[in-house]
Amino acid sequence: MIISQQKPLKDLLSSLKEYNKIFLVGCGECATACKSGGQPEIAKMQRELEAAGKVITGSCIPSAPCVAAKLKTELAKNIKALAQSEVVLILACGLGVASFKDNQRLNLAVLPACDTLFGAVMDAQGNFFEKCSMCAECVLDETAGICPITLCPKSLLNGPCGGVNQGKCEVDNQQDCAWVLIYRELEKNKKLESLRVIRKPKDFKKSGKPHQLIMCK
Ligand code: SF4
Numbered sequence: 400m401i402i403s404q405q406k407p408l409k410d411l412l413s414s415l416k417e418y419n420k421i422f423l424v425g426c427g428e429c430a431t432a433c434k435s436g437g438q439p440e441i442a443k444m445q446r447e448l449e450a451a452g453k454v455i456t457g458s459c460i461p462s463a464p465c466v467a468a469k470l471k472t473e474l475a476k477n478i479k480a481l482a483q484s485e486v487v488l489i490l491a492c493g494l495g496v497a498s499f500k501d502n503q504r505l506n507l508a509v510l511p512a513c514d515t516l517f518g519a520v521m522d523a524q525g526n527f528f529e530k531c532s533m534c535a536e537c538v539l540d541e542t543a544g545i546c547p548i549t550l551c552p553k554s555l556l557n558g559p560c561g562g563v564n565q566g567k568c569e570v571d572n573q574q575d576c577a578w579v580l581i582y583r584e585l586e587k588n589k590k591l592e593s594l595r596v597i598r599k600p601k602d603f604k605k606s607g608k609p610h611q612l613i614m615c616k
Pocket residue numbers: 530531532533534535536537538539546547548549
């Protein structure tokens with residue numbers, strides 16, 4: 400799940416200053432779950448922009464705007480409203496913004512309403528936690544399923560730095576040191592020998608951007 404957060408209204412009004420007719424696009428998946436671009440957020444955004452003198456030409460919430468087929472279905476249903484618009488404001492992550500830009504035919508201006516924060520797992524209470532940084536060389540098999548790239552602020556691959564203090568991280572003493580967590584989990588699973596493996600530096604060619612995975616050739 401991609402976590403996004405709405406930008407402050409004053410920043411949005413500044414980026415919208417040269418536009419009056421606005422179409423709003425939300426997201427029925429991640430942005431609905433993290434309350435940055437679901438139905439209530441679209442309705443609130445409409446109220447706030449109208450109060451600021453803007454005209455909302457229409458809105459839609461594709462189930463996943465980052466998926467071209469799903470986005471295009473919604474755009475086709477709203478083609479008249481889109482044709483009357485000067486700009487489209489996307490209440491979703493940056494993938495939603497990029498997908499709209501790639502899949503529209505009207506050459507409308509497209510603006511992000513949100514900042515994209517991180518990829519997350521959601522717990523049973525609906526809280527979000529970053530657990531993976533998508534490094535393209537997973538080491539979770541050697542670290543008891545706990546990611547040192549993500550949970551250690553220094554992304555250390557071979558055990559803790561010298562700053563660990565009573566199990567807490569020197570960068571944030573409210574957080575457990577990732578390597579203490581890994582040690583405890585390996586110890587519990589009787590896999591401490593995996594700490595003897597010296598992990599080589601990451602091959603940054605693998606994590607170089609932009610990634611692509613071409614499925615049809
Ligand atoms: S090592 Fe960490 S950042 Fe890399 S793929 Fe595995 S979980 Fe993700």
